Amino acid sequence: MQLVEKAIGRNAEAVILAGDIIDRRNRLIEAFGDFEAGVKELTRAGIPVYATSGNHDFDVLPDLLTSLSDYDISLLGENGEWETVQVYRDGAPVVRLAGWSFPDQHVNYDPLEKLDLKFTDELPVIGVLHGDVGRANGRYAPITSSKMERPGYDGWLVGHIHNSDLPSDSDPVVLIPGTPQPLDPTERGLHGPWALTIDEGGVTQLERLPVANLRYEKVTVDAGEMNGLEGIPKIFYAKTEEIIKNSVHSELKLLVVTLELTGRTDIYGDLEGAKEQLAEDLPRESGGTGVTVASVINRTLPPIDLEEVARGNSPPAVLAELLLKLERGQENQIPEELLQKSQEALTETYYANAYRVLRTQGELSPPGKETALEILERQGWKILDCLLSQGKT
Numbered sequence: 001m002q003l004v005e006k007a008i009g010r011n012a013e014a015v016i017l018a019g020d021i022i023d024r025r026n027r028l029i030e031a032f033g034d035f036e037a038g039v040k041e042l043t044r045a046g047i048p049v050y051a052t053s054g055n056h057d058f059d060v061l062p063d064l065l066t067s068l069s070d071y072d073i074s075l076l077g078e079n080g081e082w083e084t085v086q087v088y089r090d091g092a093p094v095v096r097l098a099g100w101s102f103p104d105q106h107v108n109y110d111p112l113e114k115l116d117l118k119f120t121d122e123l124p125v126i127g128v129l130h131g132d133v134g135r136a137n138g139r140y141a142p143i144t145s146s147k148m149e150r151p152g153y154d155g156w157l158v159g160h161i162h163n164s165d166l167p168s169d170s171d172p173v174v175l176i177p178g179t180p181q182p183l184d185p186t187e188r189g190l191h192g193p194w195a196l197t198i199d200e201g202g203v204t205q206l207e208r209l210p211v212a213n214l215r216y217e218k219v220t221v222d223a224g225e226m227n228g229l230e231g232i233p234k235i236f237y238a239k240t241e242e243i244i245k246n247s248v249h250s251e252l253k254l255l256v257v258t259l260e261l262t263g264r265t266d267i268y269g270d271l272e273g274a275k276e277q278l279a280e281d282l283p284r285e286s287g288g289t290g291v292t293v294a295s296v297i298n299r300t301l302p303p304i305d306l307e308e309v310a311r312g313n314s315p316p317a318v319l320a321e322l323l324l325k326l327e328r329g330q331e332n333q334i335p336e337e338l339l340q341k342s343q344e345a346l347t348e349t350y351y352a353n354a355y356r357v358l359r360t361q362g363e364l365s366p367p368g369k370e371t372a373l374e375i376l377e378r379q380g381w382k383i384l385d386c387l388l389s390q391g392k393t
């Protein structure tokens, strides 16, 4: 609805949707009412909507548009056949759209290979489609970037990738608008629709309209100089305030933060035990924006001089020697048996019944050597810190 308001407020000539508007798996039931209301309002304001379908809605979107035939919304390039339409301002054509829709769930060719539209006028042309820009192959319409540099085309709008992108070196403009809202915690940064200004010469202005009211970010707090946990909230709040301030136009309702703690610090041990407490205590409301903590990652290390400890033959010295090797990336000097045991334990966990669902959905990948080394290093530091503090008392 925010998108509709922006389009009407800016007196837009058209609203363009570049595919995957609906996820076929949940069959639009929840979203349909809102979508219809939005299209209705745009039609009433005289703004046509043009859509191309993507891999998630190649079949659902055409059906949906049939049921919305009372409104000014059309599908471009149905069944993978390129199609062109003119967009009007005050009764005169000002821009041409060339659109292509996903004909199937999987498309393993570059749709641009089939593009052969002929134009008899001099209108600027914007290509609209759904696919994987810059990929040589794949199942989601791999699009070769160089194929977009073709005479007569002034810009491209390509849906599919969730985080927006605007490669600065592309000529003509290739805009990956991204999703209006982030869909999971890895989709950080601003999300929202874009406004394009086009004149006879092509695209003259591109402006992001950050209307997303949900944002994911990672915040890193260096605990290196800290003597206690009380220093963390101050830095955390300063950094989240900064993010909220930079989102000032976006009506941000919720900021979800992954908190990463770094540095060599005396409070290393305390932090490990305080992760859950921090995740519980840090969330707060700030000027209409809720701040929550999705997870706390402790990447701090105890302030131990490994080289110093590694001297001698004591258990801590042997362990410090191992950590030094891990730190230097001398994997081949790690005892084979240790690495093997670590990997075996990880693999066993991976195949545990508790993770069966995630495993079959492809959400978990089998643990590799890298993961084993990483866990060895973390655990090694924990044990060394423990051994040394026992020795002190």
Ligand SMILES: [Mn+2]
Pocket: 020, 054, 055, 056, 130, 140, 159, 160, 161
């Ligand atoms: Mn897609």
